Amino acid sequence: MNNQNGHHSWPEKVGIIDVEIYFPSFYVDQNELENHDNVSKGKYTIGLGQSKMGFCSDREDINSLCLTVVEQLMQKRGLSYSQIGRLEVGTETIIDKSKSVKTVLMELFKESGNHDVEGVDSTNACYGGTAALFNSVAWVESSAWDGRYALVVAGDIAVYAEGNARPTGGAGAIAMLIGPNAPIVLERGLRSTYMEHVYDFYKPNLMSEYPTVDGKLSVQSYAKALDKCYDGFCRKAEKLHKTKGKKCFTLKDLDAMLFHTPYCKLVQKSLGRLAFNDFLRNSGSELEDQYRGLEMYRDLKLEDTYFNKEVEKAFVDHSRTMFEKMTKPSLLIAKEVGNMYTPSLYACLVSYIASQSIEALQGIRVGMFSYGSGLAATLFSLRFSDDISKGSPLRALHDSLQSIKHRLASRMEVSPKRFTEILKLRDNTHHQAPYTPIGKIEDLFPNTWYLEHVDEKHRRSYLQKKETPCIQRNGCITKMNVMNCESTKVAEDFCKVSATPIRLSESVQPV
Numbered sequence: 001m002n003n004q005n006g007h008h009s010w011p012e013k014v015g016i017i018d019v020e021i022y023f024p025s026f027y028v029d030q031n032e033l034e035n036h037d038n039v040s041k042g043k044y045t046i047g048l049g050q051s052k053m054g055f056c057s058d059r060e061d062i063n064s065l066c067l068t069v070v071e072q073l074m075q076k077r078g079l080s081y082s083q084i085g086r087l088e089v090g091t092e093t094i095i096d097k098s099k100s101v102k103t104v105l106m107e108l109f110k111e112s113g114n115h116d117v118e119g120v121d122s123t124n125a126c127y128g129g130t131a132a133l134f135n136s137v138a139w140v141e142s143s144a145w146d147g148r149y150a151l152v153v154a155g156d157i158a159v160y161a162e163g164n165a166r167p168t169g170g171a172g173a174i175a176m177l178i179g180p181n182a183p184i185v186l187e188r189g190l191r192s193t194y195m196e197h198v199y200d201f202y203k204p205n206l207m208s209e210y211p212t213v214d215g216k217l218s219v220q221s222y223a224k225a226l227d228k229c230y231d232g233f234c235r236k237a238e239k240l241h242k243t244k245g246k247k248c249f250t251l252k253d254l255d256a257m258l259f260h261t262p263y264c265k266l267v268q269k270s271l272g273r274l275a276f277n278d279f280l281r282n283s284g285s286e287l288e289d290q291y292r293g294l295e296m297y298r299d300l301k302l303e304d305t306y307f308n309k310e311v312e313k314a315f316v317d318h319s320r321t322m323f324e325k326m327t328k329p330s331l332l333i334a335k336e337v338g339n340m341y342t343p344s345l346y347a348c349l350v351s352y353i354a355s356q357s358i359e360a361l362q363g364i365r366v367g368m369f370s371y372g373s374g375l376a377a378t379l380f381s382l383r384f385s386d387d388i389s390k391g392s393p394l395r396a397l398h399d400s401l402q403s404i405k406h407r408l409a410s411r412m413e414v415s416p417k418r419f420t421e422i423l424k425l426r427d428n429t430h431h432q433a434p435y436t437p438i439g440k441i442e443d444l445f446p447n448t449w450y451l452e453h454v455d456e457k458h459r460r461s462y463l464q465k466k467e468t469p470c471i472q473r474n475g476c477i478t479k480m481n482v483m484n485c486e487s488t489k490v491a492e493d494f495c496k497v498s499a500t501p502i503r504l505s506e507s508v509q510p511v
């Protein structure tokens with residue numbers, strides 16, 4: 001069979017070749033926020049499982065976040081923009097009802113002369129990134145593929161009105177390079193989707209950044225979608241792999257299980273919920289002895305237990321060892337940055353890769369649960385490459401993500417009072433035109449794109465904070481590039497870097 005590119009077969013092993021993440025340079029501490037919000041001590045840190053929350057000043061919007069992360073990925077890979085044939089953005093941070101973020105990103109492609117780039121934006125709450133990923137993988141696997149890479153971008157600014165949802169905010173963006181012979185492959189024929197019409201979280205007020213949230217319904221909807229997707233996934237896996245007399249698919253068939261993460265506590269409960277699903281699905285099987293002491297829950301129905309605290313606790317306890325191994329390493333960024341919405345699940349993937357030794361990643365199989373309110377959800381799985389040799393794509397990806405902890409530590413802490421003022425400013429000036437942001441440029445990470453101005457016709461212009469290559473510190477030269485930041489204190493102590501801006505149209509290097 002010939003595809004359009006003249007190849008004799010369809011591409012194999014289509015998946016994620018590389019990933020880059022961007023999170024803002026500011027955070028508020030959740031301990032401090034508990035004091036400020038006058039809630040009981042431990043509500044945000046223990047009850048929700050969050051330690052810090054990233055946020056943006058009025059200098060950043062969805063376009064600037066995506067510009068930053070796309071450029072970071074392209075530079076890291078040393079890729080030419082002409083090597084990209086598809087670019088899709090998943091986001092629910094809508095600043096224009098017509099113009100896509102994707103079209104703004106095309107400015108980065110200008111100097112390469114490449115305008116032949118398919119794809120626009122996908123929106124459904126936190127699910128848009130997954131839709132963009134599936135579309136891009138499908139493009140590479142299709143007759144329309146022209147042999148080039150696809151880029152998937154997921155980005156959001158998650159901010160809530162004052163009240164109980166505010167500590168579950170966050171912000172950030174992910175860019176993923178998609179192509180054949182990838183070190184992380186989406187397993188074919190093995191994903192399960194659940195969609196339903198629910199008003200659990202939505203954004204009907206287009207003049208505000210804030211959603212309308214029914215928190216309890218959103219937690220219930222997440223659990224229901226997880227149950228439904230897992231059931232469908234298990235059935236498909238059992239059909240595909242009916243081998244060696246083993247009938248039931250369980251969590252033990254996965255090496256890691258990652259979740260869309262609105263807050264970390266929900267994820268630990270969700271792994272417990274999958275263990276409860278396994279327990280109910282494995283009734284009477286040879287696996288029964290694994291569930292000693294849980295027999296009294298045998299006749300329960302999933303749909304009657306969304307808020308059953310006793311069942312929740314029993315299965316969180318039962319799955320604790322699995323959680324430590326399969327899921328906890330994926331929560332590094334979620335705990336420190338918060339809910340990024342569309343990038344959340346992929347930030348978990350980045351965290352998981354960054355937290356493991358390369359040997360621990362060899363050939364593993366990872367479950368991925370994507371959830372977007374409203375609702376759209378899918379459970380799918382990834383296979384990591386067996387090749388971890390020197391210079392292998394998986395090792396290169398793993399090594400490139402080792403700076404994450406430094407990058408998190410080099411952020412700037414902002415008091416809850418200042419955080420509240422900044423969110424108030426964003427709220428008051430959202431959709432204002434003309435408008436010139438007032439947030440300090442020197443507080444941004446080097447190389448960050450930022451909003452320069454919104455003109456009277458709502459047209460936005462962007463600049464890039466130029467990297468200062470080196471600074472002198474105690475006689476040592478330290479590169480002031482957050483990707484290679486050697487000292488965790490560098491950005492805090494020495495972030496007096498040049499703010500010499502680069503205009504959007506001046507920024508692209510000839511290839």
Ligand SMILES: CC(C)(COP(=O)(O)OP(=O)(O)OC[C@H]1O[C@@H](n2cnc3c(N)ncnc32)[C@H](O)[C@@H]1OP(=O)(O)O)[C@@H](O)C(=O)NCCC(=O)NCCS
Pocket residue numbers: 040041042043044046047048164165166167168201213214215216218219222262263266373
């Ligand atoms: C998630 C959300 C509903 C929680 O708000 P809330 O109702 O005020 O929070 P709760 O009173 O239930 O407290 C949260 C948890 O902290 C616990 N908690 C409260 N105070 C505590 C304290 N001092 N120490 C320890 N834990 C505490 C509660 O017991 C609760 O635990 P549980 O979930 O195991 O019952 C809210 O933040 C929200 O709407 N977020 C946005 C929507 C969202 O993220 N949905 C998730 C699915 S998409």
